[in-house]
Amino acid sequence: MDLIPLIDHIGEAPTAALFGLITGMIFGVAAQRSKFCLRAATVEFARGQMGPRVAVWLLTFSTALVWVQGAQTLGLFNSDDARMMAVAGSWSGAVIGGLLFGAGMVLARGCSGRLLVLGATGNLRSIVSGLIFAVVAQMSLHGMLAPARDYLARLWVTPGGRNVDLLALLHLPDISGLLLGLALAALALVVSYKNKISTRTLVFASGVGFAVAVGWVLTFSLAQVAFEPVSITSATFSGPSANTLMFFLTPNPVLEFDVGLVPGVVIGAFAASLWGREFKFEGFDNAGNMRRAMIGAVLMGFGAMLAGGCAIGAGVTGGSIFAATAWLALFCMWIGAMLTDFLVDQAGQTAAARPSA
Structure with missing residues (x-):
């Protein structure tokens, strides 16, 4: 991929932002049309079901593994250079932050x-929660919550100043990542078939999953020819949400991949919702739901940065390159979500179903 003409024409930073925009648009369209959602998958699984939401999540995760590991096999990407692998990971942060x-x-x-x-599809509840998430993420990165995040993250870190490659830790060959992705994809297809999920x-x-691979390959390709250092990264919404917020709030903002990613998702999801005739304005049903959503957004903002x-x-994204702390964080996210669903939602439904005295 010859990026030099593009860089000479618009510059390195705008090129990075453009790549973020492309990645985000692919993600936004695909996520809106597939209704991809980890929360929905964990709740479904917590209630003893291997339903359509689990199937969609499994297919997304498995295809991300296949696309990313395949790109690495072809020499289009090197996970050792990824930002997530190049810095120390936090075991304690993965556990505590994942649960939160x-x-x-x-x-x-x-x-x-x-x-x-x-x-992007008109859900005002999500806009409010998303803004709170971005503000808390920024507070956790550089603001008043940063000392607490830093303290918890330093309780237990990976050795050597780098994250741990899970495949290397388990002494598995590089090809095993691709094979695991294919095996999980087969499982996803079986679950999808049982739930009669459409081909579309x-x-x-x-x-x-393809959007994740696109982000990795584009930023890796840019890093090979750019004069200034370029972070090799892909789709994620904790740091980028905070960075995009500050881009519009500070003087002399800097263009980067993160700043293009978030608007790209909004554009893609908005266009997909119009195409599917699913755009509509929605708000909070009551004050209780609003409080619940705000508390959830705060926990997500701090938890994601931790x-x-x-x-x-x-x-x-982190799971696709087998960053060990990313897999641990993902596992803890499932545990935290399932426990919360059991203790809050399922318990509340049981209490509401009891006959009054």
Whole structure:
């Protein structure tokens, strides 16, 4: 991929932002049409079902593994150079942050990526929750919550100043990542068949995983020819949400991949909702639901920055390159979400169903 003419024409920073925009648009369209949502999958699983939401999540996750590991096999990408692998990971952050994020996405009724997609389709609840998420994420990165995040993250970190490659840790060959992705994709197709999921939904679900691979390959390609250092990254919505917010609030903002990613998702999801005739304005049903969503957004904002990524950033993007802390964070997100659904939603439904004295 010869990027030099493009860089010479518009510059390195705008090129990075353009790549973020492209990645975000692919993600936005695919996520909106497939209704990809980790929160929905965890709730479904917590209630003893392997239904359509689990199938969509499995297909997204597995195809991300296949696309990313395939790109690495072809030499289009090197996970060792990824930003997530080049810095120390936090085991304690993955556990605590993952649990907080999992609880928060159940309370807010959507992870950060899902809130962004829903907000673009007219869901005002998601817009409010998404803004709170972005503000808390920024506070956790550079604001008053940063010392607490830093303290918890430093409790237990990976050795050597780098994250841990899960495949290397388990002494598995590089090809095993691709093989695992194919095996999970086969499982996803079996679950999809049992739930009679349409081919169109399957294509768009795999498109979310494809967007992750696109982000990795584009930023890696840019880093090979750019004069200034370029972060090799892909779809994630914790840091980018905070960075995009500050881009519009500070003087002399800097263009980068993150700043293009969030608007790209909004554009893609908005266009897809119009195409599917699903755009409509929705608000909070009552004050209780609003409080719940706000608390959830706060937990997600802090949890994502502590865990090193959100349900997309750690759960799919980090998982696709086998960053060990990302897999641990994803596992803890599932646990946190399932416990919250059991203790809050299922318990509340049981109490409401009891006959009054």
